[in-house]
Amino acid sequence: MSQLNDRYVHAATRFVTDDDERTELDLELRERIADTIDDLRARGLEESAAERQALTELGDPLRLAAEYRSRPMHLIGPRYYFIWLRLLVTLLAIVPAIIAVIDALAGAGAGESAANVLASAVATALSVAVHIAFWTTLVFALIERAAPDGTKETEWTPDRLPELPTSGAARERTDLIASLVFLVTMAVLLVWQPFFVGGERLAVLDPDLWPWWGGALLALIALEAVQAVWVYLRGWTWPAAGATVALSVAFGAILIWLLTTDRLFNPAFIDHVGWNPGWIESATPFFVTVAVVIVAWESIDALVKAGRRGRTVSS
Incomplete structure (x- = not known):
């Protein structure tokens, strides 16, 4: 050649x-180039013209090598792109704001x-947002490359169709945040209780609440957060309503x-104030x-x- x-x-x-x-790819490419040149020469092209035409038809060598090696040339492909996008947008809308509030409370205290x-x-919010974007993208990029090409995607059913957009969609997102x-x-506030007397923190709530009652309240708060995300993603289903009633x-x-x-x-706090x-x-x-x-209302x-x-879906 x-x-x-x-x-x-x-x-x-x-x-x-x-x-x-590399050796296998070298041999396969040379064989394909030779076959293409022979085919073009059989059509009447000169050897040099056939050679150039063959390489032109094969295209970018890096892209061709990626096709031979079954390596994606994109960071996140269509299998996972929209899952990645939805997760990233949700995390960026929620986590930085929460961390910023915690940081502000700590600074004020x-x-x-x-x-x-x-x-x-x-x-802090900007730093958290950058980390979320980087690590979420990295995880999905690794999944994209680690998952076999023949990996069967979850079977699609009409149940996976999203709800029609409503005028309250933006309000629902704001309510979630x-x-x-x-x-x-x-x-x-339950854990930290930023009230100071003479430079020392004085707990507003009874310290004897810990670990059992305080831990129970923290667990319920965590479940309330999970419930809020669940309702935002799935809507007000009967299981979601039941969970809300139970938590409240x-x-x-x-x-x-x-x-x-x-x-x-x-x-001690009551005596102080x-x-x-x-x-x-x-x-x-x-x-x-x-x-x-409040419990009854919720x-x-x-x-x-x-x-x-339920009436809307059935209709």
Whole structure:
């Protein structure tokens, strides 16, 4: 073969690190080039013209080598692209905001200025967003290359069709973000409780809540976050409504029990702020009523939404 053919084969095999694979690819390419040249010469082309025409038809040597080696020339292919995109958008819409709130609370509790708190929160959110984009893309790129070409995709059914877009879609996304930020803030406040006396943290809630009651409240908050994402992705199904009712009742029951048994607030905190124990005792029925109303409202609202969605789907 001529130098032109050798240059083409070299360009196609130079990035193949495995010796056996490179040798096999070299032989296959030379054989294909020779066959193409012979075919073109049989049509009446001169040898040099046939050689150039053959290489032109074969195209970019790197792309041809990738086809021979079954290596994708894209970072994320169509099998996983839209899964990657949906997951990435969801994570970017939720996680940086939550981490920024936590960072801002930590900065405020440490006594930093408002400007420093804001700058730190923004920088943290941007850093988290970059990490999310990088690691999510890396994982999907590795899956793209590790999964066999014959991997059977999940069988498609009409059940996988998305809901028609509604005017409330943007509001639902905003509600999800607000719910998650609120839940994370609750979890941080439950654990951290940023109230200081003389430079030392004074717990607002009774320290005896830990580990059992405090841990139970944290677990319920985590389940509430999972529930919020579930509802956003799947809509208000009856199982989702049932989970909402169960979580609301469980959270409300714990709070009511802690309130009625005087186990919620730290006695040292009550003494420091000068609250009258008698006033707290007299206000307990009011707080219990508020808790019951909130639980009932959340439960009824979830059941109504599930019923409304069920009628829409059936129609």
